[in-house]
Amino acid sequence: MVVIQMITEAALLEQFNGSLQLRKLSLAAPGRQEILVRMVSASVCHTDIAAIEGEFGRLIPLPMVLGHEGAGVVEAVGDGVKKFKKGDRVVLSVVVHCDNCRNCAAGRPSACENFNEIAFGGGLNDGSKRLSLDGRQVSHFFAHSSFSRYAVVPENVVVHVPDEVQLEKLSVLSCGVQTGSGAVMNSGIPLGSKLAIFGCGGVGLSAVMGAKVIGAREIIAIDVADERLSLARELGATEVINPKKLDAVERVKSISGGGVDYAIECVGRTETIVQAVDCLRPWGTVILVGVPRRGTKIEFDFFSLFRATVRGCVAGFANSELFLPLLISLNQEGKFPFEKLSPGSYRFEEINRVASNASLDFS
Ligand SMILES: [Zn+2]
Ligand SMILES: [Zn+2]
Known part of the structure:
Protein backbone atom coordinates (compact mmCIF):
# COMPACT_ATOMS: atom_id res chain seq x y z
CA MET A 1 0.00 0.00 0.00
CA VAL A 177 5.73 -0.83 33.09
CA GLN A 178 9.00 -0.17 31.27
CA THR A 179 9.74 2.78 33.55
CA GLY A 180 9.13 1.01 36.86
CA SER A 181 10.70 -2.32 36.03
CA GLY A 182 13.59 -0.70 34.18
CA ALA A 183 14.42 1.53 37.14
CA VAL A 184 15.22 -1.68 39.01
CA MET A 185 16.33 -4.09 36.29
CA ASN A 186 18.59 -1.63 34.42
CA SER A 187 20.34 -0.19 37.48
CA GLY A 188 22.92 -2.90 38.04
CA ILE A 189 21.41 -3.84 41.41
CA PRO A 190 23.28 -6.87 42.79
CA LEU A 191 21.54 -10.16 43.57
CA GLY A 192 20.36 -10.31 47.18
CA SER A 193 19.92 -6.55 47.62
CA LYS A 194 17.35 -4.99 49.92
CA LEU A 195 14.91 -2.60 48.27
CA ALA A 196 12.20 -0.22 49.41
CA ILE A 197 9.70 0.85 46.75
CA PHE A 198 7.67 3.97 47.46
CA GLY A 199 4.32 4.05 45.65
CA CYS A 200 2.37 1.08 44.31
CA GLY A 201 0.65 2.51 41.25
CA GLY A 202 1.46 0.90 37.91
CA VAL A 203 5.05 2.17 37.95
CA GLY A 204 5.81 1.12 41.54
CA LEU A 205 4.21 -2.30 41.09
CA SER A 206 6.31 -2.77 37.95
CA ALA A 207 9.34 -1.98 40.10
CA VAL A 208 8.18 -4.67 42.55
CA MET A 209 7.95 -7.21 39.70
CA GLY A 210 11.37 -6.11 38.44
CA ALA A 211 12.84 -6.51 41.93
CA LYS A 212 11.56 -10.07 42.09
CA VAL A 213 13.04 -10.83 38.65
CA ILE A 214 16.53 -9.65 39.66
CA GLY A 215 16.51 -11.68 42.86
CA ALA A 216 16.19 -8.95 45.47
CA ARG A 217 16.29 -10.42 48.99
CA GLU A 218 13.92 -7.92 50.55
CA ILE A 219 11.26 -6.01 48.59
CA ILE A 220 9.48 -3.57 50.88
CA ALA A 221 6.47 -1.89 49.24
CA ILE A 222 5.07 1.33 50.68
CA ASP A 223 1.68 2.84 49.80
CA VAL A 224 -1.27 4.47 51.53
CA ALA A 225 -3.82 2.10 49.91
CA ASP A 226 -4.13 -1.38 51.39
CA GLU A 227 -5.55 -2.88 48.19
CA ARG A 228 -2.48 -1.76 46.25
CA LEU A 229 -0.27 -3.22 48.98
CA SER A 230 -2.00 -6.57 48.70
CA LEU A 231 -1.37 -6.57 44.94
CA ALA A 232 2.26 -5.66 45.70
CA ARG A 233 2.48 -8.77 47.91
CA GLU A 234 0.97 -10.90 45.16
CA LEU A 235 3.58 -9.56 42.71
CA GLY A 236 6.58 -10.19 44.95
CA ALA A 237 6.80 -7.72 47.84
CA THR A 238 8.19 -9.46 50.92
CA GLU A 239 6.91 -6.76 53.31
CA VAL A 240 4.40 -3.95 52.92
CA ILE A 241 3.98 -0.71 54.86
CA ASN A 242 1.03 1.65 54.95
CA PRO A 243 2.49 4.99 56.15
CA LYS A 244 -0.95 6.05 57.36
CA LYS A 245 -0.54 3.40 60.05
CA LEU A 246 3.23 3.23 60.63
CA ASP A 247 6.28 5.49 60.26
CA ALA A 248 7.63 4.31 56.90
CA VAL A 249 11.29 5.19 57.49
CA GLU A 250 11.43 3.61 60.95
CA ARG A 251 9.68 0.50 59.73
CA VAL A 252 11.94 0.11 56.66
CA LYS A 253 15.03 0.48 58.84
CA SER A 254 13.71 -2.06 61.30
CA ILE A 255 12.77 -4.65 58.65
CA SER A 256 16.02 -4.24 56.72
CA GLY A 257 18.32 -4.15 59.73
CA GLY A 258 19.47 -0.54 59.44
CA GLY A 259 18.36 0.60 55.99
CA VAL A 260 17.95 -0.59 52.42
CA ASP A 261 20.55 -0.75 49.66
CA TYR A 262 18.17 0.86 47.16
CA ALA A 263 15.07 3.00 47.52
CA ILE A 264 12.93 3.39 44.40
CA GLU A 265 10.75 6.50 44.66
CA CYS A 266 7.72 6.22 42.36
CA VAL A 267 5.40 8.81 43.92
CA GLY A 268 7.05 12.12 43.09
CA ARG A 269 6.04 13.93 46.29
CA THR A 270 8.60 15.86 48.31
CA GLU A 271 7.79 13.95 51.54
CA THR A 272 8.27 10.53 49.98
CA ILE A 273 11.44 11.60 48.17
CA VAL A 274 12.95 12.70 51.50
CA GLN A 275 11.74 9.48 53.16
CA ALA A 276 13.29 7.40 50.38
CA VAL A 277 16.68 9.02 51.06
CA ASP A 278 16.25 8.66 54.83
CA CYS A 279 15.63 4.91 54.70
CA LEU A 280 18.94 4.12 52.93
CA ARG A 281 21.79 2.41 54.67
CA PRO A 282 25.18 4.14 54.26
CA TRP A 283 26.35 3.67 50.64
CA GLY A 284 22.74 3.20 49.56
CA THR A 285 21.22 4.53 46.36
CA VAL A 286 17.92 6.29 45.82
CA ILE A 287 16.44 6.11 42.33
CA LEU A 288 14.01 8.93 41.57
CA VAL A 289 11.27 7.78 39.22
CA GLY A 290 8.19 9.74 40.33
CA VAL A 291 7.98 13.25 38.92
CA PRO A 292 6.95 16.20 41.12
CA ARG A 293 5.46 19.39 39.73
CA ARG A 294 7.80 21.60 37.73
CA GLY A 295 9.85 23.96 39.88
CA THR A 296 9.66 21.74 42.98
CA LYS A 297 12.51 22.35 45.45
CA ILE A 298 13.41 19.68 47.98
CA GLU A 299 15.35 20.20 51.19
CA PHE A 300 17.59 17.44 52.56
CA ASP A 301 19.63 17.14 55.72
CA PHE A 302 23.19 17.13 54.35
CA PHE A 303 24.11 14.07 56.39
CA SER A 304 21.30 12.00 54.89
CA LEU A 305 23.01 12.48 51.51
CA PHE A 306 26.62 12.33 52.71
CA ARG A 307 27.05 8.64 51.95
CA ALA A 308 24.23 8.21 49.44
CA THR A 309 23.93 8.12 45.68
CA VAL A 310 20.97 9.86 44.04
CA ARG A 311 20.02 8.84 40.51
CA GLY A 312 17.22 10.36 38.46
CA CYS A 313 15.55 7.83 36.18
CA VAL A 314 13.62 8.58 33.00
CA ALA A 315 11.91 5.72 31.17
CA GLY A 316 13.59 3.02 33.23
CA PHE A 317 17.10 3.63 31.82
ZN1 LIG B 1 3.81 7.69 30.53
ZN1 LIG C 1 19.78 11.78 21.45
Missing part, protein backbone atom coordinates in the same frame (compact mmCIF):
# COMPACT_ATOMS: atom_id res chain seq x y z
CA VAL A 2 1.35 3.39 -0.93
CA VAL A 3 -0.03 5.91 1.54
CA ILE A 4 0.04 9.56 0.59
CA GLN A 5 -2.46 10.98 3.03
CA MET A 6 -5.20 9.30 5.00
CA ILE A 7 -7.92 10.11 7.49
CA THR A 8 -7.69 8.83 11.05
CA GLU A 9 -10.07 9.14 13.95
CA ALA A 10 -8.15 10.64 16.85
CA ALA A 11 -8.82 12.10 20.31
CA LEU A 12 -7.97 15.78 20.02
CA LEU A 13 -7.01 18.03 22.94
CA GLU A 14 -7.88 21.60 21.95
CA GLN A 15 -7.66 23.29 25.36
CA PHE A 16 -6.27 22.38 28.76
CA ASN A 17 -8.79 20.85 31.16
CA GLY A 18 -11.12 20.25 28.24
CA SER A 19 -12.41 16.85 27.24
CA LEU A 20 -10.82 14.99 24.33
CA GLN A 21 -12.84 15.27 21.12
CA LEU A 22 -12.93 12.39 18.67
CA ARG A 23 -12.26 14.03 15.30
CA LYS A 24 -11.34 12.93 11.80
CA LEU A 25 -7.80 14.19 11.23
CA SER A 26 -5.58 14.05 8.17
CA LEU A 27 -2.49 11.94 8.63
CA ALA A 28 0.35 12.37 6.15
CA ALA A 29 2.34 9.41 4.87
CA PRO A 30 5.34 8.27 6.92
CA GLY A 31 8.47 10.21 6.05
CA ARG A 32 12.05 9.01 6.13
CA GLN A 33 12.61 6.45 8.91
CA GLU A 34 8.98 6.69 9.99
CA ILE A 35 6.31 4.02 10.25
CA LEU A 36 2.53 4.07 9.92
CA VAL A 37 0.99 1.94 12.69
CA ARG A 38 -2.65 0.82 12.96
CA MET A 39 -3.26 0.95 16.69
CA VAL A 40 -4.77 -2.15 18.31
CA SER A 41 -4.50 -0.92 21.89
CA ALA A 42 -3.33 2.19 23.69
CA SER A 43 -3.06 2.83 27.40
CA VAL A 44 -3.60 5.98 29.38
CA CYS A 45 -0.62 7.11 31.45
CA HIS A 46 -0.62 9.61 34.30
CA THR A 47 1.44 11.88 32.03
CA ASP A 48 -1.45 12.06 29.53
CA ILE A 49 -3.79 13.11 32.33
CA ALA A 50 -1.24 15.69 33.54
CA ALA A 51 -1.02 17.07 30.00
CA ILE A 52 -4.82 17.41 29.79
CA GLU A 53 -4.81 19.21 33.13
CA GLY A 54 -2.29 21.75 31.85
CA GLU A 55 0.64 20.54 33.93
CA PHE A 56 3.00 21.08 30.98
CA GLY A 57 1.40 24.41 30.07
CA ARG A 58 3.03 26.18 27.17
CA LEU A 59 5.62 23.45 26.88
CA ILE A 60 3.19 21.49 24.71
CA PRO A 61 1.63 23.17 21.69
CA LEU A 62 -2.11 22.62 21.25
CA PRO A 63 -4.07 21.29 19.50
CA MET A 64 -2.49 17.93 20.16
CA VAL A 65 -3.28 14.23 20.03
CA LEU A 66 -2.04 12.66 23.26
CA GLY A 67 -1.12 9.05 23.96
CA HIS A 68 2.36 7.60 24.37
CA GLU A 69 1.57 3.96 25.03
CA GLY A 70 0.43 1.82 22.14
CA ALA A 71 0.64 -1.48 20.33
CA GLY A 72 -0.47 -2.27 16.81
CA VAL A 73 0.34 -3.44 13.32
CA VAL A 74 2.61 -1.81 10.74
CA GLU A 75 0.59 -0.58 7.74
CA ALA A 76 3.32 1.17 5.77
CA VAL A 77 6.94 2.25 6.13
CA GLY A 78 8.75 5.36 4.92
CA ASP A 79 12.07 5.56 3.09
CA GLY A 80 15.08 4.17 4.89
CA VAL A 81 13.13 1.84 7.20
CA LYS A 82 14.97 -1.47 7.25
CA LYS A 83 13.81 -3.32 10.35
CA PHE A 84 10.04 -3.28 9.74
CA LYS A 85 7.58 -4.14 6.98
CA LYS A 86 3.83 -4.03 6.48
CA GLY A 87 2.06 -6.54 8.72
CA ASP A 88 4.67 -6.58 11.50
CA ARG A 89 3.22 -6.56 15.00
CA VAL A 90 4.76 -3.90 17.19
CA VAL A 91 4.72 -2.07 20.50
CA LEU A 92 5.75 1.57 20.81
CA SER A 93 8.25 2.79 23.40
CA VAL A 94 8.22 6.01 25.38
CA VAL A 95 12.01 6.17 24.99
CA VAL A 96 11.95 8.77 22.23
CA HIS A 97 15.45 9.71 21.15
CA CYS A 98 17.31 11.51 18.39
CA ASP A 99 20.08 9.01 17.51
CA ASN A 100 22.39 12.02 17.07
CA CYS A 101 23.42 13.32 20.50
CA ARG A 102 26.29 12.11 22.69
CA ASN A 103 24.08 10.03 24.96
CA CYS A 104 22.37 8.34 22.02
CA ALA A 105 25.81 7.63 20.53
CA ALA A 106 26.87 6.16 23.88
CA GLY A 107 23.92 3.73 23.85
CA ARG A 108 21.87 5.61 26.43
CA PRO A 109 18.72 6.54 24.52
CA SER A 110 16.71 7.23 27.69
CA ALA A 111 19.17 10.04 28.45
CA CYS A 112 18.83 11.56 24.95
CA GLU A 113 19.70 15.24 25.12
CA ASN A 114 16.79 16.02 22.79
CA PHE A 115 14.22 14.01 24.76
CA ASN A 116 12.18 17.00 25.91
CA GLU A 117 12.02 18.53 22.46
CA ILE A 118 10.88 15.28 20.85
CA ALA A 119 8.49 14.29 23.66
CA PHE A 120 6.81 17.64 24.22
CA GLY A 121 7.72 19.81 21.23
CA GLY A 122 4.77 18.58 19.14
CA GLY A 123 6.68 17.20 16.14
CA LEU A 124 8.26 13.90 15.19
CA ASN A 125 12.04 13.47 15.33
CA ASP A 126 12.66 16.03 12.57
CA GLY A 127 10.31 18.50 14.29
CA SER A 128 7.63 18.35 11.61
CA LYS A 129 4.03 17.19 12.06
CA ARG A 130 2.04 14.59 10.16
CA LEU A 131 -1.39 15.36 11.68
CA SER A 132 -3.70 18.17 10.61
CA LEU A 133 -7.32 19.29 10.83
CA ASP A 134 -8.84 21.49 8.13
CA GLY A 135 -5.37 22.54 7.02
CA ARG A 136 -4.26 23.44 10.56
CA GLN A 137 -1.34 21.40 11.92
CA VAL A 138 -1.95 19.22 14.97
CA SER A 139 0.83 18.31 17.42
CA HIS A 140 2.11 14.87 18.33
CA PHE A 141 2.86 13.80 21.91
CA PHE A 142 6.07 11.83 22.56
CA ALA A 143 6.18 11.42 18.77
CA HIS A 144 3.47 8.78 19.25
CA SER A 145 -0.04 10.24 19.58
CA SER A 146 -1.42 6.76 20.15
CA PHE A 147 -4.93 8.04 20.99
CA SER A 148 -5.66 7.64 17.30
CA ARG A 149 -6.65 4.71 15.12
CA TYR A 150 -3.51 5.30 13.04
CA ALA A 151 -0.24 6.99 13.96
CA VAL A 152 2.97 7.86 12.15
CA VAL A 153 5.92 7.34 14.49
CA PRO A 154 9.72 7.34 14.24
CA GLU A 155 11.19 3.91 13.50
CA ASN A 156 13.42 4.12 16.57
CA VAL A 157 10.48 3.94 19.03
CA VAL A 158 9.02 0.82 17.44
CA VAL A 159 9.76 -2.67 18.81
CA HIS A 160 8.85 -6.05 17.29
CA VAL A 161 6.32 -8.30 19.06
CA PRO A 162 6.29 -12.10 18.57
CA ASP A 163 3.27 -13.53 16.71
CA GLU A 164 1.90 -15.47 19.66
CA VAL A 165 1.67 -12.46 22.00
CA GLN A 166 -1.66 -10.62 22.26
CA LEU A 167 -1.29 -6.98 21.22
CA GLU A 168 -4.32 -6.02 23.32
CA LYS A 169 -2.43 -6.34 26.59
CA LEU A 170 0.89 -4.88 25.47
CA SER A 171 0.38 -1.12 25.37
CA VAL A 172 1.01 -0.75 29.12
CA LEU A 173 4.59 -1.82 28.45
CA SER A 174 5.34 1.34 26.46
CA CYS A 175 5.79 3.68 29.40
CA GLY A 176 4.65 2.80 32.93
CA ALA A 318 15.78 1.45 29.02
CA ASN A 319 17.13 0.59 25.63
CA SER A 320 13.69 -0.54 24.48
CA GLU A 321 14.82 -2.59 21.51
CA LEU A 322 16.45 -4.94 24.02
CA PHE A 323 14.36 -4.35 27.12
CA LEU A 324 10.77 -4.70 25.86
CA PRO A 325 11.39 -8.13 24.25
CA LEU A 326 12.93 -9.22 27.57
CA LEU A 327 9.80 -8.13 29.48
CA ILE A 328 7.57 -9.92 26.96
CA SER A 329 9.62 -13.13 27.32
CA LEU A 330 9.52 -12.96 31.11
CA ASN A 331 5.76 -12.47 30.90
CA GLN A 332 5.40 -15.54 28.68
CA GLU A 333 7.38 -17.51 31.27
CA GLY A 334 5.02 -16.34 34.02
CA LYS A 335 7.72 -14.31 35.77
CA PHE A 336 6.43 -10.83 34.98
CA PRO A 337 2.60 -10.75 35.07
CA PHE A 338 2.11 -7.13 34.02
CA GLU A 339 -1.47 -7.79 32.87
CA LYS A 340 -2.45 -7.76 36.56
CA LEU A 341 -1.84 -4.00 36.63
CA SER A 342 -4.51 -2.99 34.15
CA PRO A 343 -7.81 -1.83 35.64
CA GLY A 344 -9.55 -2.97 32.47
CA SER A 345 -10.12 -2.19 28.85
CA TYR A 346 -12.41 0.45 27.36
CA ARG A 347 -13.59 1.19 23.85
CA PHE A 348 -11.74 4.06 22.19
CA GLU A 349 -14.96 6.09 22.18
CA GLU A 350 -14.96 5.99 26.00
CA ILE A 351 -11.58 7.72 26.27
CA ASN A 352 -12.80 10.57 28.46
CA ARG A 353 -13.90 8.07 31.14
CA VAL A 354 -10.61 6.23 31.27
CA ALA A 355 -8.30 6.49 34.27
CA SER A 356 -4.56 6.00 34.48
CA ASN A 357 -3.25 2.56 33.41
CA ALA A 358 -6.48 1.53 31.70
CA SER A 359 -6.33 0.34 28.11
CA LEU A 360 -8.23 1.44 25.04
CA ASP A 361 -9.42 -1.09 22.52
CA PHE A 362 -9.58 0.13 18.90
CA SER A 363 -11.54 -2.82 17.51
